Amino acid sequence: MKVYFCGSIRGGRDDVHLYRKIINKLQSYGSVLTEHVSNPELTDRGEDATVMGDKAIHDRDVEWLTQSDVIVAEVTQPSLGVGYELGRAVDMKKRILCLFRPSSGRSLSAMIRGLDGELVVVRDYREDEVENVVEEFFSTLQRT
Numbered sequence: 001m002k003v004y005f006c007g008s009i010r011g012g013r014d015d016v017h018l019y020r021k022i023i024n025k026l027q028s029y030g031s032v033l034t035e036h037v038s039n040p041e042l043t044d045r046g047e048d049a050t051v052m053g054d055k056a057i058h059d060r061d062v063e064w065l066t067q068s069d070v071i072v073a074e075v076t077q078p079s080l081g082v083g084y085e086l087g088r089a090v091d092m093k094k095r096i097l098c099l100f101r102p103s104s105g106r107s108l109s110a111m112i113r114g115l116d117g118e119l120v121v122v123r124d125y126r127e128d129e130v131e132n133v134v135e136e137f138f139s140t141l142q143r144t
C-alpha cells in the first residue's frame with residue numbers, strides 16, 4: 001500500500017515530532033511516499049527550491065498523490081500546501097484521514113471539517129492516542 005502523508009512545511013514546523021510519530025506508525029501499513037515531511041532538519045523554508053524548484057516539488061507531489069492508495073493528513077498546523085493536497089485528493093476520490101488536535105486551541109477550517117463523509121474521515125484526537133486512531137482507520141479501510 002502507498003500512503004501519502006501531508007503535514008505543514010512552509011506553514012510552520014511546530015508539529016514535526018508528531019509527523020515523525022504518525023509516519024512511523026503508517027510505515028507498518030505500507031510505504032510512505034512523503035517521508036521527508038517528518039525530517040526535523042527540513043525547516044519552514046521547505047526543500048531546497050534552488051536545487052529542485054517549486055514546480056518540481058509540486059509536480060512530484062501531485063504525481064505521488066495520484067499513485068497513492070490512501071492519504072493521511074495532520075491538519076492542526078494550518079498549511080496552504082496541505083489544504084491544496086487535500087482538495088486535489090478529494091477530486092481524485094481517494095480515501096483520506098485528517099487528524100486534528102483540539103488541544104491546540106485552534107478551530108479547524110470548515111472546508112476541511114466539512115469533508116467528513118464516505119471517503120474522508122476527520123478525526124479529533126489527543127497526541128497520546130494517535131497510534132490507536134491510525135489503527136482504527138486502517139482496520140475500517142480493510143473492511144470496505
Ligand SMILES: O=c1[nH]c(=O)n([C@H]2C[C@H](O)[C@@H](COP(=O)(O)O)O2)cc1CO
Pocket residue numbers: 005006007008009010011012034037045046047048057061079080081082085
Ligand atoms: O518543500 C516542500 N515539499 C513538499 O513536499 N511540500 C508538500 C508536502 C506537504 O504535505 C505540504 C506542505 O505545504 P506547505 O509548505 O504549504 O506547508 O506540501 C511542500 C513544500 C514547501 O512548500
